[in-house]
Amino acid sequence: MQIRKANVLEVRVLSDIMKRSLGAKTLLFPTPVMVVGTFDMDGKPNVMTAAWGGICCSDPPSLAVSIRRSRLTYQNLVAKGDFTVSIPSERYVAEVDYFGIAGGRNEDKFHGSGLTAAKAEHVDAPFVKEFPMHLECRVRHMLDLGQHTQFIGEIMDVKVDSDLVDDGIIDVARLQPFWYAPGTSEYFGTGENLGRGFTIGKKLSKK
Amino acid sequence: MQIRKANVLEVRVLSDIMKRSLGAKTLLFPTPVMVVGTFDMDGKPNVMTAAWGGICCSDPPSLAVSIRRSRLTYQNLVAKGDFTVSIPSERYVAEVDYFGIAGGRNEDKFHGSGLTAAKAEHVDAPFVKEFPMHLECRVRHMLDLGQHTQFIGEIMDVKVDSDLVDDGIIDVARLQPFWYAPGTSEYFGTGENLGRGFTIGKKLSKK
Numbered sequence: 001m002q003i004r005k006a007n008v009l010e011v012r013v014l015s016d017i018m019k020r021s022l023g024a025k026t027l028l029f030p031t032p033v034m035v036v037g038t039f040d041m042d043g044k045p046n047v048m049t050a051a052w053g054g055i056c057c058s059d060p061p062s063l064a065v066s067i068r069r070s071r072l073t074y075q076n077l078v079a080k081g082d083f084t085v086s087i088p089s090e091r092y093v094a095e096v097d098y099f100g101i102a103g104g105r106n107e108d109k110f111h112g113s114g115l116t117a118a119k120a121e122h123v124d125a126p127f128v129k130e131f132p133m134h135l136e137c138r139v140r141h142m143l144d145l146g147q148h149t150q151f152i153g154e155i156m157d158v159k160v161d162s163d164l165v166d167d168g169i170i171d172v173a174r175l176q177p178f179w180y181a182p183g184t185s186e187y188f189g190t191g192e193n194l195g196r197g198f199t200i201g202k203k204l205s206k207k
Numbered sequence: 208m209q210i211r212k213a214n215v216l217e218v219r220v221l222s223d224i225m226k227r228s229l230g231a232k233t234l235l236f237p238t239p240v241m242v243v244g245t246f247d248m249d250g251k252p253n254v255m256t257a258a259w260g261g262i263c264c265s266d267p268p269s270l271a272v273s274i275r276r277s278r279l280t281y282q283n284l285v286a287k288g289d290f291t292v293s294i295p296s297e298r299y300v301a302e303v304d305y306f307g308i309a310g311g312r313n314e315d316k317f318h319g320s321g322l323t324a325a326k327a328e329h330v331d332a333p334f335v336k337e338f339p340m341h342l343e344c345r346v347r348h349m350l351d352l353g354q355h356t357q358f359i360g361e362i363m364d365v366k367v368d369s370d371l372v373d374d375g376i377i378d379v380a381r382l383q384p385f386w387y388a389p390g391t392s393e394y395f396g397t398g399e400n401l402g403r404g405f406t407i408g409k410k411l412s413k414k
Contacts, residue, residue, distance in 0.1 A: 019366040021328075022375065026268045027365045028342070029294060029384035030237045030397075031261055054238055054261035055389065056273045057352035061233045064271060064357070066263045087236060093401045097408025112411055121228075135235070143350065145264035145359065150271070152352065158234045159226040168229065172388045177236035178401055179386065181379045182262065185405055189398030190237075194300045194385055197392035201304025204319055 026052075030179035030188070035099055036065055037084040037117070037126045037134075038076035045117035045126035047086070047109055048073045049100035051180040052148060061155040063137055066148035072104035077139060077151050082123035086134040089176040090189050097187070122156040132161045132175050233259075237386035240394070242306055243272055244291040244324070244333045244341075245283035252324035252333035254293070254316055255280045256307035258387040259355060268362040270344055273355035279311035284346055284358050289330035293341040296383040297396050304394070329363040339368045339382050 031051040038046055050073075053065035063085060067074045077083060088096050095113040102109050110117045117126040120136040127134035137153030164171050178189045194200075238258040245253055257280075260272035270292060274281045284290060295303045302320040309316050317324045324333040327343040334341040344360030371378050385396045401407075 018369055020369045020372050022365045022367060022372070022377075024268050024362050025365050026262045026265055026270075026362065027340075027377070028239060028241075028262050028270065028292070029340075029379055029382065030239055030386045032235060032237055034235075052262045052264070054271070055233045055235050055259045056271065056357050057259070057355040058233055059354040060352075061231050062352055063233075063235065064261070064263065085235070090399075090401060094407050094411060097402070097404055097406070098411035099408070101405055101408050102412050107412070133234075133236075141350065141352075143348065143359075145267075145269055145348070147266040148264040150263050150359075152350075152357075155231050155233065158229045158232050160229060162225050162227045165227050165229070170229075170234070170390055172236055172391060172393060172395065175236065178398070179237045180404060183377055184379060185403055186379060187401040187404060187407075188379065189401055191385070191396030191398040192297075194297060194394040194396055195304070197304055197387060197394060198308055199304070199392075200301050200394075201306070201308050204301060204305035205309050205314075 025183070027183050029181050031182060033088060033096055033178055033180050033187070034065055035086040035088060035096060035128055035131065036067070036073055037086060037128065038073050038082070039080060039125055040072070040076050041079055045110060046072055046076060046104035047099050047128060048104065049096050051182065056152060062140065062152055063135060063155055064150055064152050066145065066150045068148055074149065080124060081139040082125040083137050083139070083153060084120050084123065084125045084127040084134050085137065086128040086131040087177055088128070088131045090178050092131065093178060093187050132164055134159055232390070234390050236388050237395070238389060240295060240303055240385055240387050241272055242293040242295060242303060242335055242338065243274070243280055244293060244335065245280050245289070246287060246332055247279065247283050248286055252317060253279055253283060253311035254306050254335060255311065256303050258389065263359060269347065269359055270342060270362055271357055271359050273352065273357045275355055281356065287331060288346040289332040290344050290346070290360060291327050291330065291332045291334040291341050292344065293335040293338040294384055295335070295338045297385050299338065300385060300394050339371055341366055
């Protein structure tokens with residue numbers, strides 16, 4: 001208890017010395033680069049890039065993604081309830097950025113990017129064939145949070161390029177996922193492998 | 208319409224040739240490394256590492272993090288409603304892993320790691336003083352999803368080490384955030400800057 005009290009510093013001192021307040025902003029590093037694939041009611045495939053989201057439950061395996069109401073993807077998700085999340089590798093950074101800029105109501109983004117829509121196996125939604133990995137999801141919850149609505153999808157299956165999988169293990173370094181830094185809107189690649197979780201921290205544990 | 212139909216391939220063909228199904232798993236790259244700080248009812252600070260979560264709304268600026276009911280952090284979040292998310296830099300990968308392995312009921316993780324708890328300015332929660340950045344959050348929604356409960360916090364402020372900020376812009380490459388790859392449980396550092404969002408994709412857009 002004495003240790004605890006000695007450890008807790010007053011933030012006033014800290015912020016004067018070394019921490020700068022940037023205000024109430026959506027800054028988190030990393031955020032994922034999720035290419036959300038949906039069909040509209042006529043079966044036309046669309047994709048948009050989203051960075052607001054992530055895994056949200058282990059069982060049932062679930063993923064959250066937040067979308068603005070103005071987006072075609074929002075309309076498709078509400079109408080159909082099925083989606084995919086395709087994970088691109090670094091070489092596709094320009095196409096991914098385009099998927100975030102362009103509006104699916106105004107242009108066919110598969111046509112514009114030269115990439116290919118393929119139908120998922122377990123859900124009625126398209127994924128990007130050229131990307132190394134995709135998740136097949138079904139909407140289970142919708143939560144209106146303000147500017148964004150959060151869709152929580154149960155992950156029905158994950159598919160990965162065969163040559164990146166050995167014994168059921170994905171070679172993440174070769175898959176080359178990349179991430180998005182809000183604020184400066186920069187994309188960053190995959191860096192050095194820093195070690196294995198639930199392992200490198202054991203030396204600090206009492207047990 | 209003709210273009211669309213030609214683009215949509217049958218997944219059966221694809222999966223035979225090049226895509227391997229890994230089943231319904233929580234695989235997404237990257238997932239963030241979020242060190243969640245809370246006080247218990249006696250004011251004792253605790254931290255745990257979470258990878259299930261991310262930004263979920265731009266306005267009000269909000270962040271989601273999913274926690275199991277068995278965790279001390281869950282109990283603290285329900286009781287107090289305030290938390291921080293500290294973002295570590297690469298050099299702290301072992302401490303971060305330890306924060307995920309150890310249980311806050313059994314050991315004082317600040318003491319075990321040698322790192323320092325400091326009280327946040329806008330919420331009643333501790334952050335990790337040595338880490339370059341933290342978000343100060345207040346719980347607005349709680350959603351029981353199964354094995355995990357999702358806590359959605361409004362971001363009240365973000366603070367970053369002064370020497371990493373110039374004109375309100377964070378130097379992400381120098382901050383050196385890292386990320387977590389589920390499945391293999393590997394940590395990866397920050398790679399190459401691949402370009403600026405809402406910019407490098409413009410060449411593909413019709414407008």
